[in-house]
Amino acid sequence: MLLCAGALLPTSLIAGELTQYQASYDILRKGKNHGEAVRELKKLSDNNYELTYHSNIEWxxxxxxxxxxxxxxYKDGKVTPHHYNMVRTGTGPDKDYKIDFDTQNKVVTSSTSEYPLKCEWTDEFQDAISYQVQVREGLKKGETNFSFPLIDKKGNRRDYNFEVTGTEMISLPIGNVEAIKVKRLYDNDKRQALAWFAPEMDYMLVRMWKGEKGMEQFEVQMNSFTVTQPVAAPAAVADKSDASVEAL
Structure with a gap:
């Protein structure tokens, strides 16, 4: 059973807070399912949140x-990361690394380096997944271009640039979704990355596509979505046929 579009979100959210949710996705390659992913956002305390993204792929x-x-x-529409962690297992070497953003001393530290990283501090820093929250907030304001400085696992600064290319109706396991299409801008045209965000679902990431030299690498499609914070009124329930309605 899936929630219909009009009932996916509470009718009134506390101003200045992010919607807490859990979303599940199919991971596809050439139309075949090769894995699954779960994205979850939790509120830890006043203005403090935790976003997790867990994926499993077999190919x-x-x-x-x-x-x-x-x-x-998250305060006044701005996302400020403090800690990022990634654990990876599977084919090839396992990985586990952490990055900390010390906003008071304005330094970035990494579990792979004994000393603070040699990068010029900026209050605009994002980590490898927090920027996706900031994209959503920008879309809510009608912004069409985004640029974020990120610190990668090697401790290097990388600028992520995006632009809105339009809106379109897409078909997903959760139903038909009207979504805003966002394109990542690379220095060359060898790599491509697209993401779709659904305004009716509080601008949630509902589909993602990545390719290289025009060939699909993988596609991610949302198959379920649940608001996990308390709501004032119970949400209506509909079957899949009634449902209409996300990483780069």
Whole structure:
């Protein structure tokens, strides 16, 4: 059973807070399901949140399981990351690394380095998944271009740039969704990344597509979505046929 579009979110949210939720996704390659992913946002305390993204992929002899966690503050529409962790197991070497953003001393530290990273501090820093929350907040304001400085696992600064290319109706396991299409801008045209965010679902990420040299690498499609925070009134329930309605 799936929630219909009009009941996916509480009718009134506390101003200045993020919607807490759990969303599940199918991970596809050439139309075939090769894994699953779960994205969850929780409120920890006033202005403090935790976003997790856990995925499992099996494809031929390749396997990949990873969990990413971002702890951040959200205030006045701005996401400020404080801690990021990624654990990966599967084919090839396992990985486990952490990045901390010390906003008071304005330094970034990594579990792979003994000393603070040699990067010029900016209050605009995002981590590998917190920026997705900031994209959603920008879309709510009608913004069409985004640029975020990120710190990657090697401790290097990388600028992530995006632009809105339009809106379109897409078909997903959860139903038909009218979504805003966002394109990541690379330095060359060898890689492509697209994401779709649904305004009716509080601008949730409902589909993602990545490719290289025009060839699909994988696609992610939402198959379920649940608001986990208390709501004033119970949500209506409808079957899949009535449902209409996300990482880069």
């Amino acid at each position: 031929m002899i390749f396997s990949d399981s990873r969990e990413e966690t971002s702890k951040f503050t």
